[in-house]
Amino acid sequence: MSNHPNQAQAPVRPGGFGGGPPGGRGAVVPKVRAKNRMATIKRIWSYLNRQRTGLIMVYIFTILNAVVALIGPYLLGKAIDSAIIPHDYGLLVRFCIMLGGVYLLGSAVSWVQAYVMTSVSQRTVFELRRDLFAKYQELPIGFFDTRANGELMSRATNDIDNVSNSLNQSVTQLLNSLITLSGSLVIMLMLNVPLTVIALVTIPLVLLASRKITGLSRIYFKNQQQYLGELNGFIEEAISGQKVIKQYRREEAETARFRGMSSELNKVSIKAQIVSGLVGPVMNLINNLDFALIASVGGWMAFKGLATVGVIVSMLNYAKQFSRPISELANQYNLIQSAIAGAERVFEVMDMPSEYTGEQPQELQRVHGEVIFRDVVFGYQADAPILNGVSFEAKPGEKIALVGPTGAGKTTIVNLLTRFYEINSGELLIDGRDIRELNKNELRSQLGMVLQDAHVFSGTIRENIRFGRLDASDREVEEAASLANVSGFIARLPQGYDTMLGTEGTTLSHGQRQLLTIARAILADPAILILDEATSSVDTRTEMHIQQAMRTLMKGRTSFVIAHRLSTIQDADRILVIQGGQIAEQGSHEQLLALKGVYHELYNSQFKHAVQAG
Numbered sequence: 379m380s381n382h383p384n385q386a387q388a389p390v391r392p393g394g395f396g397g398g399p400p401g402g403r404g405a406v407v408p409k410v411r412a413k414n415r416m417a418t419i420k421r422i423w424s425y426l427n428r429q430r431t432g433l434i435m436v437y438i439f440t441i442l443n444a445v446v447a448l449i450g451p452y453l454l455g456k457a458i459d460s461a462i463i464p465h466d467y468g469l470l471v472r473f474c475i476m477l478g479g480v481y482l483l484g485s486a487v488s489w490v491q492a493y494v495m496t497s498v499s500q501r502t503v504f505e506l507r508r509d510l511f512a513k514y515q516e517l518p519i520g521f522f523d524t525r526a527n528g529e530l531m532s533r534a535t536n537d538i539d540n541v542s543n544s545l546n547q548s549v550t551q552l553l554n555s556l557i558t559l560s561g562s563l564v565i566m567l568m569l570n571v572p573l574t575v576i577a578l579v580t581i582p583l584v585l586l587a588s589r590k591i592t593g594l595s596r597i598y599f600k601n602q603q604q605y606l607g608e609l610n611g612f613i614e615e616a617i618s619g620q621k622v623i624k625q626y627r628r629e630e631a632e633t634a635r636f637r638g639m640s641s642e643l644n645k646v647s648i649k650a651q652i653v654s655g656l657v658g659p660v661m662n663l664i665n666n667l668d669f670a671l672i673a674s675v676g677g678w679m680a681f682k683g684l685a686t687v688g689v690i691v692s693m694l695n696y697a698k699q700f701s702r703p704i705s706e707l708a709n710q711y712n713l714i715q716s717a718i719a720g721a722e723r724v725f726e727v728m729d730m731p732s733e734y735t736g737e738q739p740q741e742l743q744r745v746h747g748e749v750i751f752r753d754v755v756f757g758y759q760a761d762a763p764i765l766n767g768v769s770f771e772a773k774p775g776e777k778i779a780l781v782g783p784t785g786a787g788k789t790t791i792v793n794l795l796t797r798f799y800e801i802n803s804g805e806l807l808i809d810g811r812d813i814r815e816l817n818k819n820e821l822r823s824q825l826g827m828v829l830q831d832a833h834v835f836s837g838t839i840r841e842n843i844r845f846g847r848l849d850a851s852d853r854e855v856e857e858a859a860s861l862a863n864v865s866g867f868i869a870r871l872p873q874g875y876d877t878m879l880g881t882e883g884t885t886l887s888h889g890q891r892q893l894l895t896i897a898r899a900i901l902a903d904p905a906i907l908i909l910d911e912a913t914s915s916v917d918t919r920t921e922m923h924i925q926q927a928m929r930t931l932m933k934g935r936t937s938f939v940i941a942h943r944l945s946t947i948q949d950a951d952r953i954l955v956i957q958g959g960q961i962a963e964q965g966s967h968e969q970l971l972a973l974k975g976v977y978h979e980l981y982n983s984q985f986k987h988a989v990q991a992g
Contacts (some may be wrong), residue, residue, distance in 0.1 A: 442487050503541060511928045526615065531558075540719070543717070548717070752769050768791065781947070797816075830940075838879070843894060846902035948967040955970065
C-alpha cells in the first residue's frame with residue numbers, strides 16, 4: 379500500500395466498516411458557537427497576504443480610483459462658477475473634456491482593480507479550500523462518525539464561497555470607502571466649513587443604525603449557514619439512500635422532512651435578508667435628510683452671498699460621496715459577517731487535531747504478520763466498552779476468522795488493528811512491537827483491506843486498481859487484475875482498462891466492483907489482510923470467482939476474515955467466536971463443532987436455514 383497518509387483503500391463510515399460507534403450520516407449536527415471575530419479575520423488575512431504582489435496592485439488601483447472619484451465633484455463646482463455662470467463656453471468645453479477624461483479614467487481603473495482583486499481572491503480561496511480538503515484527509519475516522527457528509531461538504535463549498543464573495547468585494551471596498559471618506563471630508567472643509575458641519579450631523583445616526591442592524595444580521599447569517607449545512611447533509615443522505623426510500627415507500631415522509639428542514643432554513647434566511655436589507659433604506663433615509671439639510675442651508679447661504687452655487691453643488695456631491703461609503707461600509711459589514719460565519723466553520727475543522735499529530739517518523743520494515751491482542755479493552759465511548767479483555771494470537775500467514783452476532787465487536791477488532799481507533803488499555807502487538815509505537819502511515823502501508831461495501835472511485839478501471847500502489851506499472855496493474863479473476867470482464871469492455879467508471883462505479887455489478895477491490899489489494903502486496911466477506915449479495919458463479927480471488931490474495935499473508943457465512947471460513951486456521959465483547963470460543967472448525975457451544979449453535983442454525991431455503 380501507499381505510504382501517503384491521505385490515501386486509503388476506501389472511505390469508511392461509520393465506525394470503519396460494518397459497524398462502529400453511533401452517529402454517521404444521519405447524525406444531528408451540533409450548533410456552532412461563535413468564535414473570536416478578530417482571530418478569524420486575522421486567519422483569513424494570513425491567507426490573503428500570501429498574494430502580496432496582487433494586493434499591492436489592488437491597493438494602488440483602489441487609491442487611484444478613489445482619488446479620481448474625488449476630483450469629479452470639485453471640477454463640476456469649478457465649471458459652474460468659472461464657466462456656466464459667466465457664460466464662458468470655451469472654458470465650459472474644456473471642463474467637460476476634463477470631466478469626461480476623469481470619469482473614463484475612473485472606469486478603466488475600476489475595471490483593472492476588479493480584475494486583479496478577482497484573481498487574488500480566487501487564488502486565496504483555492505488555497506483555503508485545498509487546506510480544508512487536506513485536513514479532511516488527516517482527521518481520524520471518529521471525526522466522520524458524528525458528522526453528516528453533506529454538512530462537511532457544505533463547509534468546503536457554501537462556507538468558502540461566502541468567504542470568496544466577501545474577499546471579492548470587501549477588501550477593495552473598505553479601502554476605497556476609507557479614502558473617499560477622508561478625502562471628501564478634507565475637501566469639504568476646504569470648500570465650506572459650516573456646510574461640512576451640517577453634513578456631519580447625521581453621522582451618529584448612521585453609526586447607530588449600522589451597529590444595530592449588523593449585530594442582528596450576524597446572528598441570522600450564522601444560523602443560515604448552519605441550517606444550510608444540515609439541509610445539505612440530509613439531501614446527500616436521501617439521494618444516496620434512494621433505493622431504501624423507495625423500497626419502504628418513504629417518499630412522502632422524506633419529502634415532508636425536507637419541507638420541514640427547508641422551511642427552517644427559509645425562515646432564518648428571510649430574517650437574515652430582511653435585517654440586512656434594512657441597511658439600504660435606512661441609510662437612504664438618513665442620506666436624503668442630510669442632502670435636504672445641505673441644500674436648504676446652502677441655498678440660504680448662496681442667497682446671502684456666503685457661498686457660490688458651484689461650491690454648493692460640489693458640497694452636495696461630496697456629501698453624497700461622504701455618506702455613500704458609510705452606507706457601503708454597513709453593507710460590507712453584513713457581507714463580512716456572513717464570510718466570518720463561514721470561515722469560523724472552516725477553521726473549526728482546520729483546528730481539529732490530526733490523527734497524525736505526535737506521530738514519530740519511525741520506519742517500519744516489511745512485517746512478518748504476527749499479531750497479538752493481549753487483554754485489549756476498548757469503547758467508542760468511555761462509559762460503554764465494546765471489547766472487554768480480548769486476547770488472542772495470530773501467527774504469520776494464518777487465516778483468522780471472526781464470527782459472532784451483530785454488534786459483538788468483530789469490526790471493532792480490525793478497526794483497532796488499522797489504528798482507526800486507539801485501544802483504551804491492554805496491548806496490541808505486531809511482530810512484537812506495540813502498535814501505538816508505530817507510525818500510522820507506515821503501519822497502514824502493511825495492511826490490505828477488502829470490504830463488503832466495495833468502493834470504486836470515479837476514473838478509469840486502471841486508475842482504480844492502481845489506487846493500491848500509485849507507482850505500479852501498467853503491466854503490474856494487469857497482472858493484479860489477472861490474479862483477481864477480473865481481467866476477463868475488463869477485456870470485454872470497449873475501452874478495456876481505460877474504461878471510465880461513474881461515481882461509486884454504478885455501471886458495474888457488485889461482484890465486479892468487489893473483484894476490482896481485490897485486484898487493488900493484490901497490487902498493494904500487504905503483509906496483513908482484513909477481509910469483510912463480500913459474497914452474501916452475489917450469485918453463486920460470482921461468489922466462486924470472488925472466493926478464488928480471495929484465496930489468491932491470502933496466500934502467504936496473515937488474514938483476518940469477518941465471516942457472515944460460516945461455510946466460507948471452515949478452512950480457517952483459527953476461528954474466534956466473539957460474543958459480548960469477549961472471545962467466547964476459539965479453535966478450528968472441527969474443534970469448535972466438537973465443543974457443541976456457541977459456534978456449534980450458529981453453524982447448525984445456518985445449516986438448517988440453508989436446508990429450509992433449499
